[in-house]
Amino acid sequence: MSDSEKVPEELEKVIGATFAGWVPETPFYSITTGHPSARILSRSVAETVYPHRNFWGYMKFNLKDAFVITDLGFKGDPDFFISREAKVAVFATDVFDDLLHYIHHPEYSRYEENLFYLTVNIIRYLLGLSFIVDPVSKDLKRWGSFFRAYAAGRQFVLSTYEELKKKVAREEIVKGLEEADQNLLAASRSALEGDLDGTWKKYHEAVKCLSKCMDKMTHVKRFITRGWHGGNLFDDYRPSGGLLGYAEFCWADWTVNWMKRQLEWISLTGGKRITEICGQTWEVLAKYYPEDIKLFRSAIEKGILEPVGGLYSYAYLLNLGTESNIRQFSYGLEAIKNSLGAKIETYHVAGDHYAFHPQLPQILNGFGYKYAVLRSGNPGWIRGVHAEKIYWRGLDGSLIEALPTYSEVRGERPQRWWNPKRIADADKAGYKTIFMGGAIDATMTWPFAEKEHTIINSIAPIIGRMATFKEYFESTPKPTETIYFDVDDLYGKPDFWAGFGTTKIFHRLYRNAETRLLAAERFEAISYLLGGPSLTNDLKEAWKKVLIAQDHFLGGGCGPWEGQHTGSFYLGRIPNYPGPKMLPSVDEKTTQLFKDAYETANNVLEKTIKYIV
Secondary structure, three states, X not given: OOOOOOOXXXXXXXXXXXXXXXXXXXXXXXXXXXXXXXXXXXXXXXXXXXXXXXXXXXXXXXXXXXXXXXXXXXXXXXXXXXXXXXXXXXXOOOHHHHHHOOOOOOOHHHHHHHHHHHHHHHHHHHOOOOOOOOOOOHHHHHHHHHHHHHHXXXXXXXXXXXXXXXXXXXXXXXXXXXXXXXXXHHHHXXXXXXXXXXXXXXXXXXXXXXXXXXXXHOOOEEEEEEEEEOOEEEEEEEOXXXXXEEHHHOOHHHHHHHHHHHHHHHHHHOOOEEEOOOHHHXXXXXXXXXXXHHHHHHHHHHOOEEEXXXXXXXXXXXXXXXXXXXXXXXHHHHHHHHHHOOOOOEEOOOOOOOOOOOOHHHHHHHOOOOEEEOOOOXXXXXXXXXXXOEEEEOOOOOEEEEEOOEOOOOOOOHHHOOOHHHHHHHHHHOOOEEEEEEEEEOOOOOOOOHHHHHHHHOOOOOOOEEOOXXXXXXXXXXXXXXXXXXXXXXXXXXXXXXXXXXXXXXXXXXXXXXXXXXXXXXXXXXXXXXXXXXXXXXXXXXXXXXXXXXXXXXOOOOOOOOOOOOOHHHHOOOOOOOOOOOOOOHHHHHHHHHHHHHHXXXXXXXXXXXXXX
């Protein structure tokens, strides 16, 4: 509809308002009015309810015979209103699409909940029921999450049936869904009556019915997980902005709160998570967030959170020499042990990272690893094999139990890791088990309906059993096949992430600092034996700077879009980004780290040489 188009008078009479044209820019937020229906949200008048894209337009209406539920921020134009003449509700904005653009925003869950309850209340009115004019209790809101989880699980069953319909009669699935729906209806009645024990019992029965539907369609035993991958965080605190960080940790307060919220989700029904946050980040978090670290330690001790990976930073190991490969593990494992009290047993790297080469099994064995996950996203490629588990053989013959990339199961982006098509692929290929998921960026809402599927699959497997890697390895049969992967089977693409014409500069800085530190260590050792002072702490801190600068986000930077300041990571992901935007940029920070390490090595050489000559 354009400004020049005239709305028919009959329609204007029905909606109780006249169309006054398009406004090109929408206020960032809608706010509550004093209408009783808005009280369902537990919000006072003029509080923010949900967001909008400022660059998107909205329809301006002049109300004649309608009441307003929400206004458009400071402009005061009606956003959500209802006609008094007929059972008609109107949004003046593209609110549902607006909300999707805020899916990575720290307040997204609250915005989504507000819009959900407002919409439910209006639908009640349109159906001839009365408005709910008092706030919904915390218990019922909690159950709202469970019922949405059931809807997500039920939809997954239907989607899976479309992929595997030849394996089961439609009537069997319909019968199972009807039984599940009846149990859910009984659960909802119990919830409204305050019978929480009865609600739990019937809800669990409903979920188990959905799980049985899946078992009728496939005999593949399915496992799923979701892991956290993070950016860089430095021991550089600023009163304005907080800790200096990049990528997912450019706003440390938000990322820590996001991880705590993940723990809340898995605590609802006994879910699981993995964390692939690197060692140097945990070191800083342990210093500035000690109370939160206690929560993560407790989750690890309970077995609901498994730390994996173990590198000091997210370095492309195939780009580095032997010395840096070894130190990435030794420094990383030490940092995680000191921060979380945990020993890493599973080697796994996130979907947007690549750190594989043929010598890795030998290194992993040397550091006490038990398992490895041979999976990679866009930055590389790993040859797929027809096997559920294998022994990965290294250059020297070392073996480690590994979860491979499946040759017959399609790869998917993190948003669609938990996908019926992948289950159908595994079923067709004759797999007995399949593991879907891994670590991906913290603060991102991936995979789709993550909270809902976490809730429901932790009760009974629909997509699959929510598990850690350790649980999968321990609960499935040992491999029967040993496979060696050469450099053509483990193909990394470092230019994908740490390139943009700066890789050569990175290597020059890295090699200069590394070789100078190795020389300084030798001189320091000889000097110490001859009576000189110990300078090992200085050297260790310098090595840490080199290892941090090797991170794939820092090493070469990520181009102009994600390299201008700390908040650049979120600018294309969160409209009206509210977090810190601190300097220096990533390439400046990387250069400074290498420079500092190089100067430390020179200082050590100067201090030690006089004890030797």
